[in-house]
Amino acid sequence: MYRGRLERDLKLWTAQGLIDEPVASRLLKEYDSRPSSFSLGRVLMIIAALLVSAAVLLLVAANWEAIPRLVRLIGIVGVIWGAYLAGGLLITRGAERLAAAFLVLGTLAFGGAIALVGQMYHLSGDTFQAMLVWFAGAVVAAVLFRSGAVTAIAGFLAFVVAGADWTASYNTNEMVLLWLMPVMAVIIILLVRYTGADRVRHLAYLLLVTWLAFIYSEYETPTTAITIAAFGAVAYLLAAVPQSPLHAVARSAGASPAFYSYLVLIVGLLVLHAEFDDIGDRLFLGIITLAAAIAGIALSGKENGAVRYLGYATFAAETLYLASETIGSIIGTSGFFLVSGLVVALIAWGVIALERRFSQAETKAEA
Amino acid sequence: MTTSRFFSLPPLVAAIVAAALQTAVLGYMVESRASILRSGADIKLKTLPVDPRDLLRGDYVILSYSISTISKSIITGQAPAAGGRARLSVRLKPGTDTLWTATEASFGELAPAEGSVVMRTLPFDYYAGVDGLPETLFVNYGIERYYVPEGEGKVLEDARNQEELEVEARVSDDGTPQIARLILRGEPIYDEPLY
Numbered sequence: 001m002y003r004g005r006l007e008r009d010l011k012l013w014t015a016q017g018l019i020d021e022p023v024a025s026r027l028l029k030e031y032d033s034r035p036s037s038f039s040l041g042r043v044l045m046i047i048a049a050l051l052v053s054a055a056v057l058l059l060v061a062a063n064w065e066a067i068p069r070l071v072r073l074i075g076i077v078g079v080i081w082g083a084y085l086a087g088g089l090l091i092t093r094g095a096e097r098l099a100a101a102f103l104v105l106g107t108l109a110f111g112g113a114i115a116l117v118g119q120m121y122h123l124s125g126d127t128f129q130a131m132l133v134w135f136a137g138a139v140v141a142a143v144l145f146r147s148g149a150v151t152a153i154a155g156f157l158a159f160v161v162a163g164a165d166w167t168a169s170y171n172t173n174e175m176v177l178l179w180l181m182p183v184m185a186v187i188i189i190l191l192v193r194y195t196g197a198d199r200v201r202h203l204a205y206l207l208l209v210t211w212l213a214f215i216y217s218e219y220e221t222p223t224t225a226i227t228i229a230a231f232g233a234v235a236y237l238l239a240a241v242p243q244s245p246l247h248a249v250a251r252s253a254g255a256s257p258a259f260y261s262y263l264v265l266i267v268g269l270l271v272l273h274a275e276f277d278d279i280g281d282r283l284f285l286g287i288i289t290l291a292a293a294i295a296g297i298a299l300s301g302k303e304n305g306a307v308r309y310l311g312y313a314t315f316a317a318e319t320l321y322l323a324s325e326t327i328g329s330i331i332g333t334s335g336f337f338l339v340s341g342l343v344v345a346l347i348a349w350g351v352i353a354l355e356r357r358f359s360q361a362e363t364k365a366e367a
Numbered sequence: 368m369t370t371s372r373f374f375s376l377p378p379l380v381a382a383i384v385a386a387a388l389q390t391a392v393l394g395y396m397v398e399s400r401a402s403i404l405r406s407g408a409d410i411k412l413k414t415l416p417v418d419p420r421d422l423l424r425g426d427y428v429i430l431s432y433s434i435s436t437i438s439k440s441i442i443t444g445q446a447p448a449a450g451g452r453a454r455l456s457v458r459l460k461p462g463t464d465t466l467w468t469a470t471e472a473s474f475g476e477l478a479p480a481e482g483s484v485v486m487r488t489l490p491f492d493y494y495a496g497v498d499g500l501p502e503t504l505f506v507n508y509g510i511e512r513y514y515v516p517e518g519e520g521k522v523l524e525d526a527r528n529q530e531e532l533e534v535e536a537r538v539s540d541d542g543t544p545q546i547a548r549l550i551l552r553g554e555p556i557y558d559e560p561l562y
Contacts (some may be wrong), residue, residue, distance in 0.1 A: 070562045077393065081386040088382030099378075110389045117393060120562075121400040122427075122546045124512035133396075137389050144381035
């Protein structure tokens, strides 16, 4: 693979003093940012690690009586040691991608070992605790190896921890999630900053969005929904308005902060639609939602495609919703579809016109 | 992925530290349970199993005990007035048929006494009505699962239907129980080794 060779060469040149370390990482970053730099080898390697881990976990699940359980436990601990040592060895040899696969294997085997201990001693009512221990183990491994792949595993485990608490309704305290979910999200974001696994950031943001949804499910009132929408609006404005003091920090994390805060705003507004029954309230809410959609397109449309498309979708959905609420009942079903068709055509025309302007602005800026 | 390592351990050191930490965690989990089996107080309980499946951990039988239902009449001492989240200490004494039953329960601590074993429930939510506590409280002890080789859960389920399944458990000083043995129609079927 060219990327592997490039990485090795850059390391060599850095070691020989031909280029500086920042230059080397910039060059590598440039290569990674190319659309064709998707590495099939890396993906297949991680998939292989996941498959082997699944085999280990299923070996536990099968409760295979032919092998004494102590032997199975020692075997899994052996897998943990072997995987981590192999990973460490491969890192020292510069084969970081193969190393990542081994680290993933070791971290998942740790989870398998926890499950095996639970099975050995017939533990019940402890799933949440067990998952939390697994998450902690993954975080520690990610820090020690400074591994982006293990950071990704930790990100997924954060969801598993939250899910384990949420679904086990009897023994666990759901209120724990109110503070635990944001704490786990912050841990993941710190890991991402430390390991450079930028894409894992999305898991942390999604965890925060899920957390807000969880808060709403616990306190199902219009006030909660309004607070969530308002929080999203403020966070979005802080991230997207150029005059905001946080604008620079948010931009350094890419398009995500603006997009996810905008998503929170839209989700909050969506939930409010279910809270308000009165037609006047709904109309008012509709106007707010349309305004939010237009504001998103206007503020971030040029630089943030994700916000732009969410804005389009929100605008279209809200327009159709308002049409069905107001004139839908007057004109009958076929008339409503006719009006819907016209409305969607109008929106489509608006979107095409806007997209053309954005792309023209981009070419002008480049020229 | 990262080429700049302004702070990081040598990978092999990281490997040893990570593996050792995780092994220590697992060792602690194992020993905390094995020590109960080794030195806990023996009790014997009546059960009611059913049979679902845990994908990650294989077949297990859900066990429910006669001591899982705590009657209001045996609760001594003050109960938290507002309801909420609590744990009970439950005093168990052997009955005439050698099966242990709950004789006293408290939201606070229960003093150890000769011929009885005090077991702690897992935390549970309860709602106090106008008359205070509800008539019965349903509690769990953390011994409600028994993992069996694939396919063998059925036998235990049948025994459940005939109420012929008993559990021998050991209880640590702090009230944590650990299943030690399953008894089917008076015959021990699964004997739990320490490890």
